[in-house]
Amino acid sequence: MPVAALRRAVRESVSGLPREFWWLWTSTLVNRLGAFVATFMALYLTLGRGYSASYAGLVASLHGLGGVISSLVAGVMTDRLGRRPTLLIAQSSTAVSVALLGFMHDPVAIAAVAFLVGMASNASRPAVQAMMADIVRPEDRVRAFSLNYWAINLGFAVSAMGAGFIAKYSYLAGFLIEAAMTMACAIVVFVKLPESRPTRISKGSAEEVGLGTVLRDGRFMSVVGLSFLVAVIFQQGSVGLPVAMGRAGFTPADYGLAVAVNGFLIVALQLPVTRFIERRDPRQLLIVSSLLAGYGFGLTAFAGSVAVFALTVCVWTMAEIVNAPVQTGLVVRLSPTHGRGRYQGMYTLSWAVAALIAPLMSGLVIDRFGAKWLWGMCAVVGMVAAAGYALLMRRLPAQEKAGETARETTEVTAAKTDAATAEAGAEAAVNRV
Template sequence: MTGTRLRAAYAAYPRPFWMLVVGTFVNRTGLVVLPFLALYLHGQRGFSVAQATLAVSLYGAGSFVGGFTGGWVSDRIGRRPVLLASLAGAAVPVALLPAAPTYAAIAALAFAFGLLAEMYRPAVSAAVADMLPEERQPRAYAIVYWAINLGAAVGPALGGLIAARSYAGLFWLEGATLLGYAAIVLVAVPETRPLSDESAARTLSLRPLARDGALAALAVAVLLVGIGFFQLFSSLPITMAADGLNELEFGLVVTVNGGLIVLIGLPVAAYVGDRLTTVLVPGAVALVAIGLALTATAETFWAYAAFAVIWTLGEMAFLPVVPTIVSRLAPAHLRGSYQGVYHASWGLSKTVGPALGGLVLTAAGSEELWLGAGGLAGVAAVVLLGLLPVLRRRFATAPASTSVPA
């Protein structure tokens, strides 16, 4: 019976969708550089905390540019070329980073890595909407996010083991998995962008994005959550090290996050994804805020792990459903650009968050840092609560989106 259900679930989605899921898992398993980049630059290369977190922010600056650019270009030339250029191109700067002789070179490579590595994300989100009708999109995005965290259940712990022996191995592993994902796209993922004379002409204008207040409010909420959330990948390893904890223990805390999402994230995200205009979405962000704020009191591995459970519960009910909200807001011919705005706001949080976190950590201390991170996420929850009436109105009146057979 279980086998029959699995086959039915597989058959409900086109094969190229599953290939994107497999590629996402491969890539996420090897996404080990960013969580350890600040620790590597500070502990291994001898740069200051401010310099180390600034480099992570430069990755974020690149991802901000790459997120919007990737979406914009995918609406014009297609999803597949963006995926291939992004994934294959990002392998170059990540492989060169450990050999960079100066901080300036490291900074330039971190920016280039962020730019190239993040361009593919809006193209994937747009491709999912291209392939599937509206009613299947919440579960499809949940599956993609589940694959991300299946990789995250393995990647950080693997990264911790590798970092304890040789940081250079982290960079080579990530480069290899980027190329692996590119190979999957090359062989098994066709173009999905909707094609028509009318849509091709209309894609030249981005005025609908600038005028969409709901998209802007959602982007602000994502930015605020992201600034707090990315402390977990820049300031958290430094905070834990100050409490006498090592790289492996940090990797295990992140693995708690990925492992919990693997266990229950798919049904949770699918449930919330079918209820986008309820208080579940701002409530999820409120949980993220509570988990971040409580981290201010952590001193042991078990305390860090326990608070990770709280912010993970919020994360799994929020981040997987944002692409569905964006897809529902977007005209079909601007799916990539709308997803690009979302990913750009996420990238901007990567830019601001680590550098701001490093400054607060240095000037005020870890308690103030985590309370501030929780406060920003709390403001995002309020923004989303205010956005609910607008989403209800937009989703009630929007025409059903079209999908492209794949």
């Protein structure tokens, strides 16, 4: 009976999604399975090349800076060129730049190519998220984003283990394997994924969307700001936590054991939790997940053993499982159909900037005030984010509270009206196409 129930749960989790989604999901999984470089970059530079930790940190910052820049550029490309061309450019550029990085020896060249890798590897995210929004029904989007997030974490868990094994024998092999697998993703996109960008019948059917439009959208930019706060909290799992545990006398193996709970729980619980939350109010879910994230890291101040550290990881991992798909779904709901790339690019920017700032912030706080201040700040930031979501959701119009369907129905109706007008020979409408 439990086996039958499990099969039914899995079937309900994966049923009803279009075939194009599964090819995109496969591309994501393969991409993350080959993500070796991000895992062992610091070890490669310090142990493999003999550079200092400061230089390794500089390279990591340049890699992050490349991601910050590409978030906006890729968002514009996604809307102008299309989802498929942007994915092809991003993934093929990532494959070439990662392979090139493996052959670099000069420190300036390594830093420059790492910056290019950061740009190329981050450029696919707005296109992937926009394409998922295009091809998946509004009522299935939270489930689709959850499945994609599950694939990311499953791939990362496997690649992290593989990276350690490969690094023992050849760092260059890791670079070349990642390049090959990323190129395989580009081939999957080229062969199996058609362009999904909505076709605009006339400019009157949808308002022109530029980066200025996104920046003037106060409600959406509020979401971006809140996303940044939550992202800074989550970044502490890979930034502040290892430093704090090391200062407290714990070994790298202790940190690895505690943080491994994060990946295990995501792989084990992402799908069942998604089935539980996908029909629930996203406002409440975002408020609760923000509080769980803040308090989860806040509880780290009281941890004195690996078991307690692992328990705190459980708390903020549950926040991550809930926040990731719901937040992405909210971004899609607030994005106009013909501006999804730019809106997703701005949302991705919030995470890229958090990845750039969090290491500097956590190091400064730990050095000057101690780790307990960092964890207390995380709890406060989580409460601020929760309050922000509560205020933001209160301001949402009633039609948007019903979900994305009403918005898209209106756009389709407008498009049909424009088409009818064009067929009737309305010269002004024709000239605006």
